[in-house]
Amino acid sequence: MTAGPADGALRLPIRDCHVLVVDDTDFNRTLIGAILEEAGFTDIGYAKDGFEALEKIAQRTPDLLILDIMMPGMDGFEVCRRLRADHAYADLPVLVQTALSSSDDRNRAFAAGTTDLISKPLDRAELLARVRIHLENRVLIRSLQTYRARVEGELAMAHSMYEHLLPSAALRDGLECSSGVAVRSHTVLSSDMGGDLWGVLRLAEGRFGVFLLDMAGRGVSAALNAFRMHTLIHELSDLAEDPAAFLTELNDRAVRLLELGEHAAVLYGVVDAAAGRFRYAGAAGTAPLLLLPGGAPVLGDAAGLPVGVAADTRYEARELPFAAGATLMLYSNAVLDALNASAHESLEPLVRQALDSAAGDRFAAVTEALERALGEAPSDDHTLVWLDRTGGAS
Amino acid sequence: MDYGIDVKEQEAVVQLKGRLTFNDHAKLRALIREMLQNKAKRQVLDLSALEFVDSAGIGMLLIAREEMANVDKQLVLRAATGQVKRVLTVAQLNKIVAIED
Numbered sequence: 001m002t003a004g005p006a007d008g009a010l011r012l013p014i015r016d017c018h019v020l021v022v023d024d025t026d027f028n029r030t031l032i033g034a035i036l037e038e039a040g041f042t043d044i045g046y047a048k049d050g051f052e053a054l055e056k057i058a059q060r061t062p063d064l065l066i067l068d069i070m071m072p073g074m075d076g077f078e079v080c081r082r083l084r085a086d087h088a089y090a091d092l093p094v095l096v097q098t099a100l101s102s103s104d105d106r107n108r109a110f111a112a113g114t115t116d117l118i119s120k121p122l123d124r125a126e127l128l129a130r131v132r133i134h135l136e137n138r139v140l141i142r143s144l145q146t147y148r149a150r151v152e153g154e155l156a157m158a159h160s161m162y163e164h165l166l167p168s169a170a171l172r173d174g175l176e177c178s179s180g181v182a183v184r185s186h187t188v189l190s191s192d193m194g195g196d197l198w199g200v201l202r203l204a205e206g207r208f209g210v211f212l213l214d215m216a217g218r219g220v221s222a223a224l225n226a227f228r229m230h231t232l233i234h235e236l237s238d239l240a241e242d243p244a245a246f247l248t249e250l251n252d253r254a255v256r257l258l259e260l261g262e263h264a265a266v267l268y269g270v271v272d273a274a275a276g277r278f279r280y281a282g283a284a285g286t287a288p289l290l291l292l293p294g295g296a297p298v299l300g301d302a303a304g305l306p307v308g309v310a311a312d313t314r315y316e317a318r319e320l321p322f323a324a325g326a327t328l329m330l331y332s333n334a335v336l337d338a339l340n341a342s343a344h345e346s347l348e349p350l351v352r353q354a355l356d357s358a359a360g361d362r363f364a365a366v367t368e369a370l371e372r373a374l375g376e377a378p379s380d381d382h383t384l385v386w387l388d389r390t391g392g393a394s
Numbered sequence: 395m396d397y398g399i400d401v402k403e404q405e406a407v408v409q410l411k412g413r414l415t416f417n418d419h420a421k422l423r424a425l426i427r428e429m430l431q432n433k434a435k436r437q438v439l440d441l442s443a444l445e446f447v448d449s450a451g452i453g454m455l456l457i458a459r460e461e462m463a464n465v466d467k468q469l470v471l472r473a474a475t476g477q478v479k480r481v482l483t484v485a486q487l488n489k490i491v492a493i494e495d
Contacts, residue, residue, distance in 0.1 A: 216449035218416050260460055261453035265485075284452075284485035303484045306449075309456060310490050337448060342480050380448070 014135035017063035020045045022053040024071040050074025063138050065094045077112040084113035093134040179206045180273045182388040186367045194381030195222030196332045201240045207272045209240040212330045214265040243268050243281035247315035254308035263308035276323040281315040283307045290320050291327040328387040334380035405436035411443040414451035422454040426461050442473040
């Protein structure tokens, strides 16, 4: 910020700031008030000692305190210490006027919590320059704080909207009743929204579709695109029985919708418990991991061009057996990115080890093992979807 | 991510190093401008020293491909290894970009 011209025309709105002048000498209060008023400040308060100063501050927090050190009763040092001890006034700028010239005294003032010093006798230009600096800082910091609070609030709102998109417990219970498949999930969202999304589409005869989507990029644009993709997916429910056709159509619509450089990794599959199979198609998705009772895990294949890149891309359907006793695990790209190895090299051994040592809840054991491996504050969203046909809580 | 460009008569070879992620958007934009300016028809991204690419990085490679195609240049992705190779394979980018070992 450049300094204003000599006439005091300021770019930041500091003239409306509330300045409290604390001095036990009437003459000094009048002098400081006159200098400030002449410079255009309109909201000036006065206190004649430390007690009155604290009282007035409690009634209304000033934007700047101009404080005398030598006062009867409670001196400026004590006022400073009391203010700094109270969290509410931790960042209130305090400009101390002092005739103390030794560096010990000055250091004592800073140790008590003074923001800045101005020497007595007061020099008009110096007083105004220091007042302006501290008020401009105050206004700038306040506007940054307001902005930051707004961004945090909006991200929190986006998180909560996002959570509403995910299948509810009631939906998952209903699904378990109709299909016999227990659906559980574990999501760790990064603070800036990574664009992961999963969901289910209920189909006839106990079948259901499940999708896992990972929007490229991060932040607001990824989140907004994930919302758009969610809408597209639900518009395509007519094609939901056929994973290849579903992804092909989803891609064609996404190509029209998304900008160059925006795309999504998608896995879409139909869980058919009665037929004992999982038919799916992948678009740069992560390979579904099939866990079999007493057998080695089986990795599927979800390779394919990401959705939204090229029109007329054809996706092919693949199949995994999904009989009673089996569990299917779907997970987002970020899980593999964080493990920094292929699913075969990293995820498979990790899951196998977690299940071997799991005494009770297998889903919880895998989730915990993943959290240990990935850390608590991910830089991208992590999603794990667990489709369980083992029956009961095993 | 860092890069260095070696422009030869036939092709320009860009050596990418480190990690290509969401945070490299501005840098990749600058690189694309440089690739548009040099004369070579074939613009090769040498990925042998690239350790990691995320989905946003893939998006940037696709932007580069499109920008090259717009001026009749060809983008080639060369010598990917490790995670980068896995990601290119899973995303089947060979369907739309020339990929060389």
